[in-house]
Amino acid sequence: MDATLNGHALTTTGLVKRFGALPAVDGVDFCLPQGARHALIGPNGSGKTTLINLLSGTLRATAGRVLLQGEDVTGLPAHRRVARGLARTFQINTLFPRLTPIEAVAMAVCQRRKLGPILYRNMKSCREAIDESYELLEQMHLQPEARRPTRELAYGKQRLLEIALALASRPNVLLLDEPAAGVPQHESSEILAVISELPKDIAVLFIEHDIDLVFRFAERITVMMAGKILCEGTPSEIAHNQDVRTVYLGDASYV
């Protein structure tokens, strides 16, 4: 069994999350191959974000397992999963309002470089970490804003900083929770460019409501519905799937 799992960056088996009696995620078996570009779609409340939270360790699963590179990480807290190469962004900006982008990214870079516990060394002498942080900001086109407090940044720029923070941990699995949500049209192209330029060896799983965007980037799509996986396939398979049409066009027979 393990031989089949080894090919995958991330696998879940029978994953369940209940809030009280309500199953938000209800028995999800899911595979993310290495270097995948995989979209997770579904109506509001279908459990997409809960699934991401279970994968990243933000929430603990009620039942089931999460395997990262074939190893069971179900019991590991979020920060340990980051150390093993799993990074995520959040749907709503959850950044560090009064820190500047260079500081926020340097914090994540220092943590990865195991400088985080060091309290007897001046930050300014951590040259390599600072250089690496700046390179990441350049990659995200954030260098003009590097010194401004995060709360003053345009929304689109904050979304880019979210991605920069996730990349600072050098992940091999990246979970993006609605990376372009709420960003005005003229700023979203920059985010799309950044996402499409992500290194091919990173497996990317993203939640997105913008169907154009999903069909542009995803190699495979999983559709969720009421905590379960409704179907999975290539974009064209999904586009022609009758169930998915029913869900999205609001068939009266489904309530």
Add this chain to the structure above:
Amino acid sequence: MATTTATTPVPALTDEASAKGLFAERARWRWPEVAYWVVIVGCIFAFPTHLMLIAQVLITGLFAVSFDLLVGYAGIASLGQAAFFGVGAYAAGLIAHDGWSEPFTGLLAGALAAGVLGFIFSILVARLHGIALLMITFGVGLLVYEAAHSAHGITGGDDGLSVGNLSPIFGLFPFDFLGHTAVVYSLVVVFLAYLFARLVVNSPFGLELKGIRENVRRVPAIGIPLGYRYMVAFTVSAILAGLAGALLAQITGTVALGFLSFDRSSSVLIMVILGGIGTLFGPLIGAGLYMVAQDRLANLNPVYWNFYIGLMLVLVVLFARGGIVGGIERLEGVIRTKWTRR
């Protein structure tokens, strides 16, 4: 010097140099920070009859710095900081009381005892925030106070603990009645402790503390183990508070229950807010002003002096956000814009 404008402070530099230089700028000594130490040394020469007050200003400053590390940098609100101060004081006091009169060992004992208590604290509060955190730190503060109160045989309870005579520092400088030795001793110890606190806040660890303050829920998602960071933050803060308590016990020759009191925990919060939370040197200045104000106001009106402290606090919070340091920075901003318009 390069031309400067209000919007972009350093336009002469490239984005890259200016961004990378931010960390060096953050670690730079500010002029009010330098001024504080100059004024303190100046006061030692100018007011030779007030040396004990100056030493207490320094010690209270260190206590405020220890609290700022917790509340201003890590964003951990606490109402029990006096527990660390008091335990440090009792440890140093007891060691001297029992006959070991070498002063540096006493400091070490105080710092160590407080550090152990801080470590225990950190385990208790590991997953708490906000009101719950305030309540448990308040509660533990009371527990420690009453423990010392009831352990009359060890601490002297209400009667306090007499530290007894300390042997001369390095065997050369005896503690004198006027406080010459005490003030220099305090100055050196507090300055060294301050340098250490400065190192901590400008380190990668210090940066992570700011991250925790800004968004405690977000930091695990970038790989930071919250529990361990809390542990170290509490322990370091407690060590510095314990050091301050030990110093005060040594130079005043007594430890009283007041060292552990809630009053001390709450007044240190006032000092930190007054001086400028999360700036390290702000609380140092805030503690000094608070002590001097308390001294003056108590002379003015021995019964109702807390009225003025309250008034000061209200005014600072309403009109001078960021305290004294915030005020100074705004003033600098205004002067800079006027200067460049000319």
